[in-house]
Amino acid sequence: MNYSHFTKPIKIGKATLPNRIFYSPLAGCSDFPFRKMSAKYKPGLQYCEMVKMDALVRNDENTFRILDYDQSMRPIGAQLCGSKPEYAAESARRIEDLGFDVIDLNCGCPVDKVTKDGSGSGLLKNPEKIGAIIRKMVEAVSIPVTIKIRAGWDDDSIVVEEITKIAEEAGAYAIAVHARTREQGYHGPARWDFITRAVKARNNILVIGNGDLFSPEAASDMIQATGCDALLVSRGIMGNPWIAEDIFHYFNGESPKKRTFLDRKEALLEHLDFAANYYESKKAAIEMRKVGCWYIKDAGGARAFRGLVTKAESVEEMRKLIEEHPFTAE
Known part of the structure; x- marks a missing residue:
């Protein structure tokens, strides 16, 4: 229809x-x-x-x-x-x-x-x-x-x-x-x-x-x-x-865009930038702990990532974790 x-x-x-x-x-x-x-x-x-x-x-x-x-x-x-x-x-x-x-x-x-x-x-x-x-x-x-x-x-x-x-x-x-x-x-x-x-x-x-x-x-x-x-x-x-x-x-009868786990990683980094521009650094990192888990829940390495981000105390630490964690497609 x-x-x-x-x-x-x-x-x-x-x-x-x-x-x-x-x-x-x-x-x-x-x-x-x-x-x-x-x-x-x-x-x-x-x-x-x-x-x-x-x-x-x-x-x-x-x-x-x-x-x-x-x-x-x-x-x-x-x-x-x-x-x-x-x-x-x-x-x-x-x-x-x-x-x-x-x-x-x-x-x-x-x-x-x-x-x-x-x-x-x-x-x-x-x-x-x-x-x-x-x-x-x-x-x-x-x-x-x-x-x-x-x-x-x-x-x-x-x-x-x-x-x-x-x-x-x-x-x-x-x-x-x-x-x-x-x-x-x-x-x-x-x-x-x-x-x-x-x-x-x-x-x-x-x-x-x-x-x-x-x-x-x-x-x-x-x-x-x-x-x-x-x-x-x-x-x-x-x-x-x-x-x-x-x-x-x-x-509209079109195929939705296929978004890879790498696309999701880039989106997560963009969301982090929005948080960094709104909250002070520690608050932004705390808020992004849950947000990060939403974006990468279906990627390989997600469980290990969840364990790491719960300890992030700053935007810089969170960004480093996201950029360097070895996610893989599942």
Whole structure:
């Protein structure tokens, strides 16, 4: 099937996005260097890591640091996390004042430290509160408000249809459905039928499919299976910042570029340069420990490399390890 329209512009509220392949906010991963690298491959939208509404309203310095971006990353989205409607309007206004193109409400994060106060996927237990928060955000800003959810807290409380309708009525322009429950975490295959259920429940809100998008073929299969309007790639970006470009080629009937382990090594060095230009040397090296493992996971010598990079204490040390380690194709 031809999905070339996914490579063309789409309008969400007053925002015109260049295509329908979006990159998720990834807590602890999608920092400034990560997004600099991703921007090279032209996703239709990418997000900063999620931030807490109350921290933003308190003017927390670290929270504003998470929201750093530059013009190469546009269109750029911010994702808010919180369970208190009284913070929704002010935090949304602050995001708009920072120049973001889109604001997203996180109703999907499954980790205990987020859900314990009812935030993230904890909000799935209170759909009406989700509606109240979105409504306050929509009333406060002119940029489009979207929402990301999981299908439900567990298999006994699937709320995907209900929240799709509530979000639409509250004024959200799009809903991204991670096709797992909170109880699943990231275990087991994504259940794309949850996305289909959102598509069938909506009137006008755009439905964005999310879950197990690790290849262009999976992207095509998701669209065919669900009828979703756009795609949100999450873990599939890690070590593969070019996945949007690969999907574009595939959807246009072209073969995606074959990337060798040497290509991946060069990309890793480029990512290191972005980190070195953003963080001080030791911090950059620490952040690159995990990043390095993403890029070379399928190369021969990867296990030995992982053991070495955990000890790197500077950009220079990290660069030397990457350049001199004897990777081989597997």
